[in-house]
Amino acid sequence: MKILVTGGLGFIGSHTVVALQEKGYEVVIIDNLSNSNLSVLDGITKITGRKPIFEQLDLRDKPALVDFFNRYDDIKGIIHFAASKAVGESLEKPLLYYENNLTTLIYLLQQMQEKTIHNFIFSSSCTVYGEPESLPISEQAPIKPALSPYGNTKQIGEEIIRDTAKAYPQFNSIALRYFNPIGAHSSAAIGELPLGVPQNLIPFVTQTAAGIREQLSVFGDNYPTPDGTAIRDYIHVVDLAESHVAALERLLNSRQKDNFEVFNIGTGRGSSVMEIINTFETVNDLKLNYKIVDRREGDVTAVWADTGLAEKELGWKARLTMEDALRDAWQWQQKISSK
């Protein structure tokens, strides 16, 4: 069965392609290579022994997209990762973010109506919850005004899909709200390839350990948490990838309770920045050069997921540990640094 994965050469996309292929799905990837690399195709092929079909295409190019769906008329489901994701950049270039993340979503949904493709999975984010009122966060927690255009594209994206689902009863959709994906495939054949200076914690940690960055800045140690550093729910990207297969199978087997559903995808466990640093040092037997600096604007204190709904409805649960993720992330960093 053919599944389209947009952004399939990206960090989460590539691991999801592997998970799909391992379950026997035939994958077609669309990617514009704006924040990814063709070499990822080789990494995927090395793991699964099967090269996915690849189409270099920018989803903003509507005629090209129409042409794509004319050529591939047997796609049964779409997993839509392709989007811009840098919070800081989105504040500087809001229109680019709205164009990249929302017009492309609309074009895809239009093509799905046109071609009667019914199954859609959307990459959303726990960023929609903002600073939560209680923890762990369930899917019922209120959506807070977004702090960045990036975060807003995830909220608006969900609304666009919800409205589409209302208008077209035959359309089936799931939004997965990711917590913080980290790690890499244990084979070190694929992983995260950040462009420029990493904004996220783990690639900054691994690049510091590799000597690419001199020092990691820990953003704030005066949060109201046990050790004063902020808490997140870090999930191994391989677990996260598998949640997409579970969501897809729910769609394909008509197990949905509503034709637009939302699930938190995390581990249910919160870890502080200092816990991450200490664990990274322990599992990889090295020392990390870091210093405490001021808080980063827009960061929330603590976020972790209530994963009960995903467990019950998707039959999915994270099985890898933070230790696994930090080991795999370091193994991946060493591999790309040695090239």
Ligand code: UD1
């Ligand atoms: C960030 C985005 C979020 C987005 C996600 C995508 C912000 C405010 N949030 O999440 O909207 O969905 O990335 O991956 O940018 N930290 C350091 N030093 C660093 C980097 C990070 O101490 O050099 C800390 C942060 O303060 C935070 C934690 O590490 O407490 C995780 O940060 P990060 O990896 O950037 O993820 P989020 O901020 O949770």
